[in-house]
Amino acid sequence: MxxxxxxxxxxxxxxxxxxxxxxxxxxxxxxxxxxxxxxxxxxxxxxxxxxxxxxxxxxxxxxxxxxxxxxxxxxxxxxxxxxxxxxxxxxxxxxxxxxxxxxxxxxxxxxxxxxxxxxxxxxxxxxxxxxxxxxxxxxxxxxxxxxxxxxxxxxxxxxxxxxxxxxxxxxxxxxxxxxxxxxxxxxxxxxxxxxxxxxxxxxxxxxxxxxxxxxxxxxxxxxxxxxxIDTEGESTAPIRRRPADGPFKIFYGGAVLPFAQLQSIIDVCQATASLVDRGMPVRFDIFSPPAMTGPHRESLLTCDAVKLHPPMPRRQDYLSAMRNADLLLLPVNFSDETIRFIRYSMPTKVPELMQSGVPTLVYGPCGVAQVDYASGYGWGYTVTERGVGNVVAAIEKISTQEPLRDRLTDRARRLVGERHxxxxxxxxxxxxxxxxxxx
The missing domain is CATH 3.40.50.2000 (Glycogen Phosphorylase B;)
Structure with missing residues (x-):
């Protein structure tokens, strides 16, 4: 010091x-x-x-x-x-x-x-x-x-x-x-x-x-x-391995705002319902203030596999929930309004996503800094064309290909140590x- x-x-x-x-x-x-x-x-x-x-x-x-x-x-x-x-x-x-x-x-x-x-x-x-x-x-x-x-x-x-x-x-x-x-x-x-x-x-x-x-x-x-973040102190958390049984758990923690990420989150909710209809055991947990999710409950709760929760007050609980998931979500709306407003923004949680040992699905348009950062450095699995079918295909691929999951998490951890x-x-x-x- x-x-x-x-x-x-x-x-x-x-x-x-x-x-x-x-x-x-x-x-x-x-x-x-x-x-x-x-x-x-x-x-x-x-x-x-x-x-x-x-x-x-x-x-x-x-x-x-x-x-x-x-x-x-x-x-x-x-x-x-x-x-x-x-x-x-x-x-x-x-x-x-x-x-x-x-x-x-x-x-x-x-x-x-x-x-x-x-x-x-x-x-x-x-x-x-x-x-x-x-x-x-x-x-x-x-x-x-x-x-x-x-x-x-x-x-x-x-x-x-x-x-x-x-x-x-x-x-x-x-x-x-x-x-x-x-x-x-x-x-x-x-x-x-x-x-x-x-x-x-x-x-x-x-x-x-x-x-x-x-x-x-x-x-x-x-x-x-x-x-x-403290990449050395937190690097001991093990890489998350997909369990043989139980639902595939998708995690999102953060804001739910109409001008930023709401519509893309709804797409993932619809993809979750589609996967349930196909017989895949899956669960999508959204941790966000009720004041944000409340006005959109009907659109978000597409099936019983989608769950809304208030934010976790303790950071350690939040990190633990991330690490116990099978897939993390970083969503961005595809609208011109969103691109204009947050094209250069970088969410505070990005280093924590990268460090978690869990792969991240980045769903949003090209030309937005957080999406381009994930695709350019290969630390997240990016879906840059809007469509519920595209999200379904991405989740199916990530959930079944262990080498892909390992490659994403390894790159993310290396990069977070170098840059964050x-x-x-x-x-x-x-x-x-x-x-x-x-x-």
């Missing part, structure tokens, strides 16, 4: 703080795990409570820092207080809007489409003093809304901080595309992005495909940093931030 002096004092500005409950929070926690806590501070507006195992110094943004623009300030509420989020924590204002919820939503939709009301950024005296007391050496950020980017620039200029930008999703593709004022808001967003990419000391992307595309567009180098080893990735990540801090 390097000495604390080799870790720069990092100010992290984000809409997703450190936690172990969503992809961003997990990735940040893994990348910064082991960072001296007195050299890490986080400014955020995450509605989820942040966790303190990696970072203890938090400032939660309120209306003093990000207020609604113009007359819409009458509609805002101060965010609910969260323990450890802000020192000291102001009292909740609790202002209520005189406008009905329906009218509120209608006005927002008319003017700004699906985006929130625009924000006005302020470097409040409380935030300024808090940052000054911390005395950061480098500003690391995933950017965000126009208001948050305004605030990031105010802080960068005020404290003359070197900048490291990390793009986690291609959110710009679907931001500010509706509403009467959407084009103006989108133009501002694009201006911010161009400026930040030009002045940043280092730029990071979540996938190789994202880095290549952004390098071509912005004319600056990008480095890939994705989630990393947590010690190696953390060292590279620290080196980038340290280099920015001394420029």
């Amino acid at each position: 390097p000495s604390p002096e080799n870790f720069p004092r990092v100010l992290f500005i984000t809409s997703h703080a450190f936690n172990h409950s969503n992809g961003g929070g997990v990735t940040f926690s893994n990348l910064f795990s082991g960072w001296p806590k007195d050299r890490l501070a986080c400014v955020h507006n995450d509605p989820l409570p942040p966790e303190t195992d990696v970072c203890e110094r938090y400032f939660r943004l309120g209306t003093k820092e990000l207020g609604k623009w113009g007359p819409f300030s009458l509609l805002q509420r101060e965010p609910l207080a969260i323990a450890t989020a802000r020192q000291p924590e102001p009292k909740t204002r609790g202002a209520t809007s005189p406008i009905s919820s329906r009218l509120f939503t209608g006005v927002r939709s008319l003017l700004f489409g699906t985006n929130e009301f625009p924000e006005t950024a302020f470097l409040s005296p409380e935030l300024e003093a808090w940052i000054e007391n911390f005395s950061p050496q480098v500003l690391y950020t995933i950017l965000g809304s126009n208001g948050l980017m305004d605030l990031i620039e105010l802080i960068r200029v005020r404290f003359r901080l070197p900048l490291v930008v990390h793009i986690m999703d291609d959110w710009r593709a679907t931001s500010h595309v509706g509403g009467l004022l959407g084009p103006l808001r989108r133009k501002k967003m694009q201006h911010h992005l161009s400026d930040f990419m030009a002045i940043a000391d280092h730029r990071m992307g979540i996938s190789d495909a994202m880095c290549e595309a952004y390098e071509a567009e912005y004319g600056r180098p990008f480095e890939t940093f994705h989630n990393a 080893n947590i010690d190696r990735v953390r060292a590279q990540f620290r080196a980038v931030l340290a280099d920015a801090a001394i420029r």
Whole structure:
């Protein structure tokens, strides 16, 4: 472990703080795990409570820092207080809007489409003093809304901080595309992005495909940093062998969202029913929040072999369930909307799928980073043409060909050790931030 002096004092500005409950929070926690806590501070507006195992110094943004623009300030509420989020924590204002919820939503939709009301950024005296007391050496950020980017620039200029930008999703593709004022808001967003990419000391992307595309567009180098795991500590888990009896168990754990993977999951549910009709003993377990699966139960529950479960709160239980399956699923919708939104995204769970010792069925279109990553490196069995029949054929092939299963799991484990080893990735990540801090 390097000495604390080799870790720069990092100010992290984000809409997703450190936690172990969503992809961003997990990735940040893994990348910064082991960072001296007195050299890490986080400014955020995450509605989820942040966790303190990696970072203890938090400032939660309120209306003093990000207020609604113009007359819409009458509609805002101060965010609910969260323990450890802000020192000291102001009292909740609790202002209520005189406008009905329906009218509120209608006005927002008319003017700004699906985006929130625009924000006005302020470097409040409380935030300024808090940052000054911390005395950061480098500003690391995933950017965000126009208001948050305004605030990031105010802080960068005020404290003359070197900048490291990390793009986690291609959110710009679907931001500010509706509403009467959407084009103006989108133009501002694009201006911010161009400026930040030009002045940043280092730029990071979540996938190789994202880095290549952004390098071509912005004319600056990008480095890939994705989630990393303890590949050495977890490599002792045995390769899963297909049992001679019992059902062939398919496992999916994650979000079920109409704009991302719902339709492809439904295809796998229909394939499961088809396999049952053919006499194959099979079971498909979906672990996802009931709020996501509930509206689609009728489409998902195609037969008794499909089971819906809530997420497992303990990571070890989740990993154990993965390793006890016969096939893991990584689904992506085939719609143009999905491709446009997540084409460069790389799910946080990908290294865990690769490390599991269980083959992964990757069902989605070409041109999406996670699908191309599996097909290009051969760590997953990819089905890139949509069709329930194609899924049925893939499951039958994987379930009956042990050499194929061995080949997929061997490649996956080799690759995860090369590209997602947590010690190696953390060292590279620290080196980038340290280099920015001394420029």
